[in-house]
Amino acid sequence: MVCPAPETYADKSAPGGSGTADPLFTTPKATDVIRAFSVLPAKLRLAMVAAVAAGLVGAGPSWGQASATPATGRALQAVLAEKLTVSPGKVLTSQIVNYPPGGASKAHRHDADVFAFVLSGNIVSETEGHGDAKVYHAGEGRFERRGQHHVVSRNASKTEPASMLVVFIHDEGATLTTFDK
Numbered sequence: 001m002v003c004p005a006p007e008t009y010a011d012k013s014a015p016g017g018s019g020t021a022d023p024l025f026t027t028p029k030a031t032d033v034i035r036a037f038s039v040l041p042a043k044l045r046l047a048m049v050a051a052v053a054a055g056l057v058g059a060g061p062s063w064g065q066a067s068a069t070p071a072t073g074r075a076l077q078a079v080l081a082e083k084l085t086v087s088p089g090k091v092l093t094s095q096i097v098n099y100p101p102g103g104a105s106k107a108h109r110h111d112a113d114v115f116a117f118v119l120s121g122n123i124v125s126e127t128e129g130h131g132d133a134k135v136y137h138a139g140e141g142r143f144e145r146r147g148q149h150h151v152v153s154r155n156a157s158k159t160e161p162a163s164m165l166v167v168f169i170h171d172e173g174a175t176l177t178t179f180d181k
Contacts, residue, residue: 104154121162
């Protein structure tokens with residue numbers, strides 16, 4: 001969610017009519033929205049994120065475009081790609097990665113900063129030089145910097161599917177993922 005720049009209504013014809021900024025008619029700052037969200041109980045935050053992700057996944061053919069990639073054991077579903085106004089030349093792109101039971105991605109790198117959030121199931125992930133592989137459960141996320149070598153990304157289960165929302169911040173025209181040969 002992008003919040004507009006803070007505005008106040010200071011003219012005498014605005015609600016309150018005093019000519020001074022009325023706090024009831026002030027657009028919230030992004031930090032206020034984040035602060036309000038952060039004080040919610042963890043289960044409620046998780047439910048809200050899951051609801052938004054579910055809405056994006058079910059948004060219809062104009063956003064959701066699936067492509068199966070059996071060679072890597074995963075399927076991608078495009079969610080959104082938008083140019084960022086706060087950083088000209090940068091784009092936010094998001095995808096849902098669906099792993100079938102036992103599915104995995106080949107080792108790879110991203111030409112983007114990446115945030116991944118597990119929507120369902122359990123996903124094992126490891127980035128070279130940053131400790132051992134870790135299992136991420138539904139409701140957990142991780143950050144990966146541009147160019148890091150992502151050596152493990154797979155479904156932890158051989159019997160249940162898993163999915164994650166992946167958000168990339170990248171330069172226009174960047175190749176988001178390059179798999180090892």
